[in-house]
Amino acid sequence: MADKMHIKLTVNGTEEEFLAEPRELLIYTLRERLNITGPHIGCETSHCGACTVTIDGKSVKSCTMFAVQASGKDITTIEGLGTPDALHPLQEAFKEHHGLQCGYCTPGMITRAAKLLEENPNPTEEDVRFGIAGNLCRCTGYQNIVKSILAAAATMNADASSSSDAIGQTKVEAAE
Amino acid sequence: MHNTKYHKAGSAADAASLLSGADDGTVLAGGQTLIPTMKARLAAPSDLVDVSCASDMRGISVSGNTVTIGAAMTHAEVAGSSEVRAICPAICDLASNIGDPAVRNRGTLGGSVANNDPAADYPAAMLALGATIKTNTRDIAADDFFTGMFDTALDEGEIITSVSFTAPSKGAYAKFPNPASRYAMCGVFVASTDAGVRVAVTGAGSDGVFRAGDMEAALGSDFSASALDGATVDAGDMLSDLHGDGVYRANLVKVMAKRAVTAAG
């Protein structure tokens, strides 16, 4: 019998340390060991994307990664993105633009979309469609998901430019 | 899934020694093929040797026309390499169409080549580019490396560390993906170099990746899609499965080859 390994993860900013068998898949660690149930199990074969999380800044399907492979790394799940009282712009957009129906794909979809917008803050509709091609939704036909992501991008860019304007303003004032 | 031991290797040599100390060890890179295989109980390695951080298996270098890519480089890293894109965009395009974004963040070139899945994309590129597969013990020419479906020239415990190839003057990859899995139902890589034209086909052959000799000859004298008009592909040599029969795949080989030639310009 293989030994359990000492695994250390940072999940949504919290350090977690535990012993686990090497074969423990990250999705089970999150859901069953850490009670983080936002990432869902859809297919367990890396096709549906319901289990998508971010590891060290990259989108990963947590059903196709051992927890031990993530040891020492930084993991963000949907729970780390925002809360019902303080929604991330993507979460707000998915709510307002009806980017969900049954909601089962939503956590993985938004987690992936958050990375997509980091990789490409000004995506075209086509960029969005290919950027989330690994996240399946059976309800919406994707129209409102794409709409939500584009709307969030617009909001985030507007926020970014207004805050950079504000900085610019301050600099001008300081220069004067 | 059976239980297993896990080791993290800092280098290829480290990995090789860990493997040699294991009963039935295997290399783990991105795990995008190995983990599903283990889940399906088609593999039950006693030990996993994780090479994703093996320093000498990482990195991309371009020197003159020679491209070297570390075996542990992910598809996303290859797809995003501006250095490679500048000299051999075909390989970046190929990498950027494997699986989906999350899969590309984990899957590696070495894994794809070592597994030699009959529907994987990289083997076609390696074969068409006449690449050299470098391992911890030797260099193997792509022509000698791919020895049949899921079969390679790798010895027990031998680890691919990098691949290198000369960028072709013209090259392109055209793929007809399985709509569900996005693996190639047929993928054709065409490369034209001073040494001639090479055409390699993945996804379609009944025994894995292969070179299309007739097409190479036809393109050698006239590198244009129309040069392939008379080419014939024997449906009997093609894979016939639930995704498509041999006749359909034979047709795809010709169409994809033409597309690749057109794209290569």
Added chain:
Amino acid sequence: MSVAKSLPHDAAPLHVTGAARYVDDIPLPEGALHLAFGCSEVAHGRIASVDLTAVRSAKDVITVLTAEDLRHENDVSPSPSPEPLLAEGSVHFVGQPIFIVVATSHLAARKAAKLGRVEIAPLPAILTIDDALAAESRFEDGPRVYEKGDAVGALAGAKRVIQGEIEIGGQEHFYLEGQAAAALPGEDGSMLVYSSSQHPSEIQHKVAHALGVPMHSVRVEVRRMGGGFGGKESQGNALAVSCAVVAAMTGRPCKMRYDRDDDMIITGKRHDFRIRYKVAFQDDGRIDAVDFLQLCRCGWSMDLSLPVADRAMLHADNAYAIPNLRVESHRLKTNTQSNTAFRGFGGPQGMVGIERVLDHVAHEVGLDPVEVRCVNYYAAPGEAMDSTHYGMPVEDFILSDLTDRLLENSDYLKRKEAVEAWNAENAILKKGIAFSPVKFGISFTLTHLNQAGALVHVYQDGSIHLNHGGTEMGQGLFQKVAQVAASRFGVDVDRVKITATDTDKVPNTSATAASSGSDLNGMAVQMACDHIRARLAEFVAGDDAEQVTFEGGFVHFEGKSEPFDALIKRAYMARISLSSTGFYATPKVEWDRIAGHGRPFFYFAYGAAVTEVVIDTLTGENRILRTDILHDCGASLNPALDIGQIEGGYVQGAGWLTTEELIWDEAGQLKTHAPSTYKIPACSDQPEVFNVALWDGTNREKTVYRSKAVGEPPLMLGISALLALSDAVSACGTAYPDLNAPATAERVFAAVERVRS
């Protein structure tokens, strides 16, 4: 008023933060057990021996159950025909559960389930429609026939007759959340069951029988499903019953969820059909007679196959007044998964049949298929009324106007010319454009199911608690119904809390199915609210209660306005009951399914789509370039939610007919049992242009706020994608493309080759 507003889904804040709970997310008490099935690997055979020694001794296994260990009913059938939970003596399909493994973890149970040694002496397996016909293997004694006029006679004397056949594949539901259930044993033989089910009362019923207790001892709660699409109408029974049986036996909480492969291998799918047709028509495309033969593969048990096959017959006319129409339906029993409800419930298959006929006739007479469709349409209201082939007058036919509007909005004629011009100039890429209408009957055809209950409480602080028998599977039912409740009381919808569907709160509910969720439950909630409102009005105004209005958070009477909260507080102090049930039974419906005569539907929902595609004639690759839809939701309760249903329905329908292919091998094993082999639409496959609009109208029948049901009808708009592919293929030659469904790239390629030769 909050009805008609495009408010977000009630659980959206939970979904977007990962806080919405599905069955597998519910924390269970310490000591919970996990279940997995050991299944048959043989399509048909006698169980010779079962050796579970290795299973029992596997790590973390607590116990293993076979049929012999079940103390009460071994049945999970939703129909009068039995369907054992665990195989007894014989097996009837690859994937049939034979034993239940009970372990301390999901993975341990699944792993141990593979260790069972079951010897099965194979019997001849009936796998295909042809096998079943040859063996006379069927449900019901013989075919059902519904008929209007004399189709056979009309065909015999007709000048122009064509015939053909179309194979229509099945469809895997692929709800993102697989089947799941959990059971918690209570005191005195009671059982609490959480189930991902569209039909909590059915779960309650089957669990009660399996435990040998009255239904009052079983409580079933369903907060939400991660998609249902009909696949959770009956297919959840096996998991819920297993959990309850083991929970009762061990006294410990139990949970079971299917892994995706198991889900696809064990559960039923959309029925696959072969439809043969013979049609008599005039030079202008007017159809005189159609004789349909519908061959329907039901799988091994009856499940819901009879009403599914009935509905296929009922939609064999779609939107067309065909004077002589005969539909003969065979319900074939095969050694495959027991096919079940799937969005449209047979209607889509029947509709594909008649749309294929229209397409074929248009090709034959060389006219625009839209013209041929319009000339055959039912009469609009005000014209001489037509009846369907099952004797129901079509009173509300709005498709003529709707079609005109859609053709105009989608610029159909100009685009059709552009497509023709493109095809004349391009040899390799061919485009196609097609229109298809939908007329879909709304109501359960099993008349007694058209009932619903609701329970509404107004608390002293003015907050409103709402419960009804419908289940939430993503369709936005809870939100719509909350909007109804808020509107009745004239308050903001934020004041309304919708709680999980619970058999303790509303009993004897029907499945949330047949698109009827908001029609039935919305009305029941309206009734419950109105009872409370009437009491409040009487409290305010006595005999003048009718003059009291509830609006904008206030209650108005004789020029005075009182905040709703304040009135509630006063009413409470005055000992007015602030709680009520509501009950609704759909009027007018009456149906004899054997005679095939009556009014099975309260009304029809309508819609139409125009789809444009492009195909690569060298490979058969294809994609949808543009889709335009105009759909009738009556006076929509929530336009955004309705549009979401339309978009999702279209994509699911187009997926069914173009990429979603189910393949069984010769041993009856499903080969496409994972998303790596079964292709559902991804985001990158979607139409480049997708315009959806709602028809501006109201339901002529008195439904809740004059809205119309929307769950199923839009799925059939996807038929236009299949027809557009057919149109593109026909640009390659003169023969009729004769496309089967799904029209995969390989099939499109083969069809191109065929029409060219």
